[in-house]
Amino acid sequence: xxxxxxxxxxxxxxxxxxxxxxxxxxxxxxxxxxxxxxxxxxxxxxxxxxxxxxxxxxxxxxxxxxxxxxxxxxxxxxxxxxxxxxxxxxxxxxxxxxxxxxxxxxxxxxxxxxxxxxxxxxxxxxxxxxx
Amino acid sequence: xxxxxxxxxxxxxxxxxxxxxxxxxxxxxxxxxxxxxxxxxxxxxxxxxxxxxxxxxxxxxxxxxxxxxxxxxxxxxxxxxxxxxxxxxxxxxxxxxxxxxxxxxxxxxxxxxxxxxxxxxxxxxxxxxxxxxxxxxxxxxxxxxxxxxxxxxxxxxxxxxxxxxxxxxxxxxxxxxxxxxxxxxxxxxxxxxxxxxxxxxxxxxxxxxxxxxxxxxxxxxxxxxxxxxxxxxxxxxxxxxxxxxxxxxxxxxxxxxxxxxxxxxxxxxxxxxxxxxxxxxxxxxxxxxxxxxxxxxxxxxxxxxxxxxxxxxxxxxxxxxxxxxxxxxxxxxxxxxxxxxxxxxxxxxxxxxxxxxxxxxxxxxxxxxxxxxxxxxxxxxxxxxxxxxxxxxxxxxxxxxxxxxxxxxxxxxxxxxxxxxxxxxxxxxxxxxxxx
Numbered sequence: 352x353x354x355x356x357x358x359x360x361x362x363x364x365x366x367x368x369x370x371x372x373x374x375x376x377x378x379x380x381x382x383x384x385x386x387x388x389x390x391x392x393x394x395x396x397x398x399x400x401x402x403x404x405x406x407x408x409x410x411x412x413x414x415x416x417x418x419x420x421x422x423x424x425x426x427x428x429x430x431x432x433x434x435x436x437x438x439x440x441x442x443x444x445x446x447x448x449x450x451x452x453x454x455x456x457x458x459x460x461x462x463x464x465x466x467x468x469x470x471x472x473x474x475x476x477x478x479x480x481x482x
Numbered sequence: 483x484x485x486x487x488x489x490x491x492x493x494x495x496x497x498x499x500x501x502x503x504x505x506x507x508x509x510x511x512x513x514x515x516x517x518x519x520x521x522x523x524x525x526x527x528x529x530x531x532x533x534x535x536x537x538x539x540x541x542x543x544x545x546x547x548x549x550x551x552x553x554x555x556x557x558x559x560x561x562x563x564x565x566x567x568x569x570x571x572x573x574x575x576x577x578x579x580x581x582x583x584x585x586x587x588x589x590x591x592x593x594x595x596x597x598x599x600x601x602x603x604x605x606x607x608x609x610x611x612x613x614x615x616x617x618x619x620x621x622x623x624x625x626x627x628x629x630x631x632x633x634x635x636x637x638x639x640x641x642x643x644x645x646x647x648x649x650x651x652x653x654x655x656x657x658x659x660x661x662x663x664x665x666x667x668x669x670x671x672x673x674x675x676x677x678x679x680x681x682x683x684x685x686x687x688x689x690x691x692x693x694x695x696x697x698x699x700x701x702x703x704x705x706x707x708x709x710x711x712x713x714x715x716x717x718x719x720x721x722x723x724x725x726x727x728x729x730x731x732x733x734x735x736x737x738x739x740x741x742x743x744x745x746x747x748x749x750x751x752x753x754x755x756x757x758x759x760x761x762x763x764x765x766x767x768x769x770x771x772x773x774x775x776x777x778x779x780x781x782x783x784x785x786x787x788x789x790x791x792x793x794x795x796x797x798x799x800x801x802x803x804x805x806x807x808x809x810x811x812x813x814x815x816x817x818x819x820x821x822x823x824x825x826x827x828x829x830x831x832x833x834x835x836x837x838x839x840x841x842x843x844x845x846x847x848x849x850x851x852x853x854x855x856x857x858x859x860x861x862x863x864x865x866x867x868x869x870x871x872x873x874x875x876x877x878x879x880x881x882x883x884x885x886x887x888x889x890x891x892x893x894x895x896x897x898x899x900x901x902x903x904x905x906x907x908x909x910x911x912x913x914x915x916x917x918x
Contacts (some may be wrong), residue, residue: 377642380712393636393712398633406633413641445619453614467616470609 374424376415380465385424388414399434404441409436500857502711503817504850506650507827511849513654514844515835518661521606522836554666558674565678569689575706576696588707589636592652597628635707638827640768642712660825661832668833672874674828679868695864707821752845817857821871832876834884840883848880849873850886 374388375381382388395410414431417424457464463472575584602625608615633649634640660668697704762812827849834841852873860867
């Protein structure tokens with residue numbers, strides 16, 4: 352019951368005005384304690400730095416209500432926003448590189464393209480050679 | 483806190499729950515069919531994977547039918563033997579409370595499935611379609627995918643959708659690998675696994691039954707790859723207070739209202755009453771490859787398969803209820819289906835997809851029918867039930883019928899009949915093999 356009071360401390364009426372009751376997208380089935388949610392958000396945020404932008408994306412997805420309602424859960428929000436920003440930056444960089452590689456092709460990279468492209472690497476390492 | 487709530491109708495909640503379990507099974511099967519059709523267009527049918535499942539006999543297309551059958555039988559016996567040994571090891575580990583070890587092992591196997599099998603499938607797709615992706619991007623994406631998958635499935639709580647998605651993907655990948663086995667081995671293996679399932683869950687000496695009873699007596703959860711459908715919530719707010727769903731296993735082998743009353747009175751303060759026995763079966767899925775590469779990559783992959791059980795959540799007071807009534811009465815149960823069941827359902831459908839799409843439809847209907855029957859039996863018997871036998875037997879029957887009678891059915895759909903294709907290719911080199 353105390354978490355309801357925490358979250359509804361700004362107003363006294365229904366949750367649609369104060370913000371979401373549950374920090375996670377699963378609602379009542381997900382994380383319900385704010386402390387626990389904070390721990391999870393922080394942990395996902397920190398682990399995402401190990402080259403895991405997808406983890407950041409999942410973090411944002413999981414705490415989507417936090418992201419959507421800008422005034423709720425002030426302690427969780429920095430981590431989720433950080434994850435969102437991190438994911439966007441990483442994806443931009445990665446897709447820029449991938450698109451350059453794919454579109455530029457050999458004309459841009461020269462012989463290095465053949466060395467880097469995945470199907471050649473796979474053949475060289477014999478990963479798909481068995482069928 | 484104690485509310486006696488009724489769902490709008492028993493049919494509504496049951497129907498919703500059935501849909502929530504049939505949908506992921508269907509998605510898994512659909513994905514396997516797609517993979518099989520996309521990836522097997524170029525490769526020949528005779529390429530077979532050497533693996534644990536073909537340890538006894540490697541089929542070649544020149545053997546006679548009877549030889550193939552006997553060889554397949556030996557393969558299946560070997561495979562089931564390995565599974566039995568692995569399950570007993572699991573029981574031992576669970577008995578000695580090495581749950582940490584179990585979790586680590588399961589996490590590792592999930593990582594291997596997602597990373598290696600997923601990577602291999604992705605590589606197949608890339609090489610077949612010459613997708614110009616570079617290795618750095620590929621490695622980063624694959625690493626992300628596997629690590630987050632392991633985290634989602636085992637290590638921490640995550641969005642239900644993400645977890646369910648990853649479980650379906652794991653099932654799909656392993657099922658795709660199983661479809662690469664030689665044909666007869668696949669059929670006989672499926673039947674053998676169904677029989678083993680039946681025996682292991684229902685017989686008193688079966689390892690799964692022992693595991694179930696251990697779990698019940700200790701009130702613990704067996705770490706396993708299990709797909710858990712989202713529980714159907716009622717309209718009232720009784721679920722809003724549900725926090726930690728402590729599962730209390732209810733022994734229902736002696737179904738009498740006394741024992742149920744006893745356990746329920748103890749569980750009134752917790753939010754849930756579990757009505758199930760866990761059945762668990764270790765399925766060792768092979769990851770083996772071509773002979774030259776066995777040393778690198780054949781780490782036998784053990785996955786756990788939890789057989790059918792149903793977990794009930796009851797926030798209402800447990801009045802003296804007839805058990806069947808209680809399932810529908812104000813309870814939001816979550817149906818659990820083991821991942822091995824996903825895999826074996828999809829294997830046959832994937833196999834069928836190599837020949838004829840009509841057989842695919844027939845098998846799909848058979849599986850769904852089998853699942854429905856198993857659910858009904860679950861409601862009737864209230865025990866952990868093996869989810870395989872009914873579906874597999876129906877499926878096999880439908881597949882055989884589907885293949886026998888395909889030539890008589892003409893729906894105006896071109897089905898990629900492989901032998902026919904090879905003949906026609908000669909005349910029409912530009913014909914696509916597929917449904918237009």
